[in-house]
């Protein structure tokens with residue numbers, strides 16, 4: 001089945017901060033339609049976009065080619081699971097409501113009424129990452145002891161070293177991270193270009209892009 005249209009629900013959980021949009025439900029095709037008896041399937045992917053649980057990233061070696069150890073630490077804060085339960089309940093409600101329900105033959109999973117405990121166990125068993133990790137070397141003010149870089153990506157107490165990528169966002173944003181990262185990078189590149197007017201702006205951007213991952217790696221080893 002080919003996607004004909006897309007839709008997104010972006011809303012607040014019962015425990016959202018004022019103004020915070022912490023739940024996200026999107027219609028996706030991440031399911032093999034052959035696994036459906038009708039030959040078509042829609043996934044309503046439910047997400048907590050502002051998780052409270054904090055994961056970790058640890059380097060295994062100084063070899064930049066060695067994959068790091070990533071610990072997502074899902075549901076360390078129980079409120080994340082409470083909110084994901086809310087999102088899944090809402091997605092099931094959407095699936096049962098017209099005009100959406102007119103398009104649907106039946107719910108594949110769970111496919112039957114489930115109690116709260118079963119729903120929680122199911123979410124924990126099948127949870128996956130949205131692949132929007134950020135903030136391993138967050139930016140912040142001089143007074144912030146957790147800030148690895150300043151607001152321009154400059155690594156504190158290290159000469160001529162900047163990190164310019166998603167890792168410097170001070171907090172995970174509730175929006176998808178790609179555009180946010182591009183915006184931060186463009187802003188910092190603009191400043192560097194202004195500081196080095198003799199250098200071609202694309203050259204500055206390229207050099208800083210290429211440097212960041214490698215240099216970030218050695219910073220993390222030292223940390």
Ligand SMILES: Cc1cc2nc3c(=O)[nH]c(=O)nc-3n(C[C@H](O)[C@H](O)[C@H](O)COP(=O)(O)OP(=O)(O)OC[C@H]3O[C@@H](n4cnc5c(N)ncnc54)[C@H](O)[C@@H]3O)c2cc1C
Nearest residue numbers: 064131132133164165166167176177178179181210213214
């Ligand atoms: C499968 C997937 C789907 C996603 N979908 C979306 C989406 O739909 N919308 C959205 O907004 N975001 C999405 N994201 C997240 C988004 O891609 C990232 O937030 C964004 O790319 C982060 O930018 P970055 O510059 O920090 O890192 P990256 O884009 O990962 O850039 C890092 C770069 O460094 C290079 N590099 C790594 N190591 C070295 C080294 N040692 N030396 C030199 N170069 C090196 C890499 O090759 C890469 O080009 C998705 C992510 C994934 C993985």
